[in-house]
Amino acid sequence: MLARVPKRPTLQDVADAVGLAPATVSYALRGERGSDETVARVRAAAARLGYEVNPIAAALASGRSRTVAVLCGSTRDLWQQSLVAALARELMNRGWHAIVADADGHPEREDALLAQLRAQRPAGLLVAPLDPFAEQWEAVASQLPLVAIGDRLSRAPSAGAVVFDNASGVAAVFDHLAELGHRRVAVVLPRRPSTPDRPAERLVAREAKRCRMSVDLVRTPPATADRGEMTAHLAAALAPGPAGTDSPDRPTAAFCLTDSFAFGVLRAARSLDLEVPRDLSVVGFEDVDFADLAGPGLTTVDWGRDAVVGAAVGQLLTALESGRGLEVRTIAPRLVVRGTTGPAPTRR
Amino acid sequence: MLARVPKRPTLQDVADAVGLAPATVSYALRGERGSDETVARVRAAAARLGYEVNPIAAALASGRSRTVAVLCGSTRDLWQQSLVAALARELMNRGWHAIVADADGHPEREDALLAQLRAQRPAGLLVAPLDPFAEQWEAVASQLPLVAIGDRLSRAPSAGAVVFDNASGVAAVFDHLAELGHRRVAVVLPRRPSTPDRPAERLVAREAKRCRMSVDLVRTPPATADRGEMTAHLAAALAPGPAGTDSPDRPTAAFCLTDSFAFGVLRAARSLDLEVPRDLSVVGFEDVDFADLAGPGLTTVDWGRDAVVGAAVGQLLTALESGRGLEVRTIAPRLVVRGTTGPAPTRR
DNA sequence: TTGAAAGCGTTACCAA
């Protein structure tokens, strides 16, 4: 048995108080019609009674709502966590409500959550997709304004998107590492069985070739409640081979495509007694708020979270409020260098 | 002009399909009534049509909803950010929806946001209050099940709460610092003009006296978009006095009552060229996920976020679903020592 | 400028 929401004054109560019809009151409160005098009287009465429209009834009657659903892949990822927080804040500031859901790293959960969210009849959708290739997106986007963040939804041309200029970002990172003298770099990226064709991998391959560097691809499962798992996985990938070899038998730099991976690498390095950045240079691809504090010298690519949030919320609400179409906007990267170093001389 | 939410099959459509009355269908779908045969037929038809109840209409008709409003003081604070994310996740997992709002550090905004949230007619409220002494809470709590997190709402006896055993936590921190030989500690705590009487301050005074330590109270405004402000404020408080004095003219340890303050202190220390923990031991009062990575040796008090979330969501939903009353639950602290050191010998 | 009345898609009461 669910508790009843308590009774509050209704439109009818206000109408009775001023001796007008509910319709008139409704229009007056919304400033859509009515003489100045009526509007003033109605507003005064509403204020006196402590009346506030019931958004549920309003939504039912009008078929519209001021709620936006936010669906993200995993708030265990700090970048996404802060993204969701910032999206909710921005929506609120603009007079909208956010209802949030978190697939917690499970692509298959994305569908179920999406269904749940849509059942709440939001006016629009903001999605940081786990699986941007899924079929479902087109069905959703054709019915509801949808803006994807981070990945374009390849099957849903009607959806808007805010994407990162990964090409520039990856190039900047490889340039930086090459300049420091690294020859072998571990690239830590998500392992997503259902999305075979990530452009990130192609970009990495291309840039590595351009910079004549060899790459260890380290496919890593997303962060879960148990962080030890990821640390162990990454430690295995970064560990030096058997002793006695004369060349560095391990990558001297790690390029992490997600901040949670970067933190994982820092932990793995610690467990291997590798000092960062002396023994291992670590570069993150998302600049979270305290990247400057995470170990000494975590170099990152900053995508400007505020720009991302502004672009996503901005275009969604514009579409909602004035019917403008959705588009794909691209965010430019900025490399924030914090004490990355070249490969350790003793290992050369 | 807001976009219309697209038309979907309704209860009536299902009723037509099976040749029954809407009421019967409604009961059947909820498993409240109906012969096994009817229920099966109805369910099949609903599935075939892709019918899903409209929660808006259901909420209007029944006066109940499966939505919980979450209001927090500031998601710029990482502990709160992760708390909100975890609350939303837990609610979702239990079949409820979260609508979230963030006062962004402004106590006066708390009222307005609360009004907005309540207008959405949530079934219950989860609050990490900025101003636990505000009058408004009682009015809210008497109408809606409310669980406060972090502070008991002193004026709202009907609200539940999940509070931290600050007495034990503060005592543990002072014991730890005293044992290391610190004699003067900076205590970094929020500056909240409207809440004159924080027990934390009394606790700090008491424990400092017990351990014969002197305390510098550093009242600090909450984190904002501009982090430089906080760093400067804290640097001023931690800076050594004029050179040539023989005793340490600054605190040798900082005890931060909020994680964002701890990060601020780490940044301030860096700007002052103080090495942590050699020149300054830093203790945080909230254990965020990557506290282990934030500079070398950030000792923290861990309150077990999962325990907090479980206690808060658990008791709220129990109250909502089975009418049980709300209560005050207390979370015990655990000191996580990560390389804190005593005062630097050269300063003794 | 105002108002009557018909929805919106459910749930819940009371008869059948």
Place this chain on the structure above:
DNA sequence: TTGGTAACGCTTTCAA
């Protein structure tokens, strides 16, 4: 077990 029917509180057409 089933089905009318009246809410729920608002918005919106259409008349006045």
